[in-house]
Amino acid sequence: MKKNNTFFYLCTLLITVFLFITFTTIFSYFMLREGNKASAIKEFEVKEQEITxxxxxxxxxxxxxxxxxxxxxxxxxxxxxxxxxxxxxxxxxxxxxxxxxxxxxxxxxxxxxxxxxxxxxxxxxxxxxxxxxxxxxxxxxxxxxxxxxxxxxxxxxxxxxxxxxxxxxxxxxxxxxxxxxYYFAVSGGKTESSEEVFSQSVPYLQSVESTGEEVAPKFTSSLRYTNANFVKMINSYYPNSITSSSNLKNNIKIKNRTSAGGVKELQIGKTTITGTKFRSIMGLNSTNFSFVFNGNTVEIICKGYGHGxxxxxxxxxxxxxxxxxxxxxxxxxxxxxxxxxxxxx
Known part of the structure; x- marks a missing residue:
């Protein structure tokens, strides 16, 4: 009798385990299938959306x-x-x-x-x-x-x-x-938000990371001017903005930048101008620039190429x-x- 009971319990255990494994497998299969189906439908909806x-x-x-x-x-x-x-x-x-x-x-x-x-x-x-x-x-x-x-x-x-x-x-x-x-050539590591460049907020034109661009030929660029030539160029647009080239470093101040690093405004002598306008005047590749002063010369170093x-x-x-x-x-x-x-x- 003991042997029969043992055998009965063993068979019951094996059947229970078998049913559990079978049920779990079937349940997982259908859940996975539904998940894939949902993903496929989502992709289908995006792909097949039509604009007449x-x-x-x-x-x-x-x-x-x-x-x-x-x-x-x-x-x-x-x-x-x-x-x-x-x-x-x-x-x-x-x-x-x-x-x-x-x-x-x-x-x-x-x-x-x-x-x-x-x-x-x-x-x-x-x-x-x-x-x-x-x-x-x-x-x-x-x-x-x-x-x-x-x-x-x-x-x-x-x-x-x-x-x-x-x-x-x-x-x-x-x-x-x-x-x-919009699109452009090279970022400095992040793209710009539209409101910080074009003064217009567009929901899908926000600043995002953009990596792997260091290999681009125009990832960095620079222009060098003598202090006198720099002052002459600025004063041709804004007369008497800088009165002397002897202390140029103290006449240039970047006031603020965008979240991506572009210059929004800078003070040049008596004049405050936008980074976009300064880029246009100087023929720079981007608004993501900085200054290096070397005695009688000033170097403008840029990152990126384009509006960003x-x-x-x-x-x-x-x-x-x-x-x-x-x-x-x-x-x-x-x-x-x-x-x-x-x-x-």
């Missing part, structure tokens, strides 16, 4: 060509190839090129008058100009002339791939195409090289946005 645009028969953009002073109408996707080719080195990681394509496409649509855009303030006709006032554009023919002959086909194929694999994709904020998509707002192109390349895809890159530099697709009526 009122367009002409086909979505064409009218580009003002500055050299010929004419309007050239072209397919939007072909135009984006020319923008990517002009704005970002083809040697960059493919994911950075894709991010550039989506940013450029969004910027273009936001300026197309036929879909409710605001056009270009420097031209009377057309949607957009082909300079950095809007975004640079270069034709395939002209781009090939500037590339090494042995690399032309390879580079152009890479750009076409970036544009094709993001075809019709745009950056969306609050169910509309994002109107203020939005996506850093060299930062995007760094992220791409480190395994991040273009959607991650876009969400890193433009906070709270989604990626949607435009459709034509």
């Amino acid at each position: 645009l009122k367009t002409r028969d086909k979505l064409k953009i009218r580009v003002y060509r500055t050299k010929t002073k004419t309007i050239e109408e072209m397919d939007i996707e072909e135009y984006i190839k020319g923008v990517v080719a002009a704005e970002m080195p083809a040697e960059f990681n493919i994911e950075a090129l894709k991010a550039q394509a989506v940013a450029a496409r969004t910027y273009a649509l936001a300026h197309m008058e036929s879909v409710g855009g605001n056009g270009c303030g420097q031209i009377n006709e057309g949607d957009i100009c082909d300079t950095v006032h809007c975004q640079a554009y270069i034709s395939k023919e002209d781009r090939f002339k500037a590339w090494p002959e042995s690399k032309g086909n390879e580079y152009w194929s890479k750009i076409e791939e970036a544009v094709l694999k993001t075809k019709e994709e745009v950056i969306v904020y609050n169910n509309s195409i994002a109107k203020d998509i 707002v939005g996506m850093s192109q060299w930062g995007a390349n760094s992220l791409g090289k480190n395994g991040k895809d273009y959607k991650y890159i876009i969400s890193h530099y433009y906070k709270g946005v989604q990626i949607g697709k435009y459709t034509e009526l």
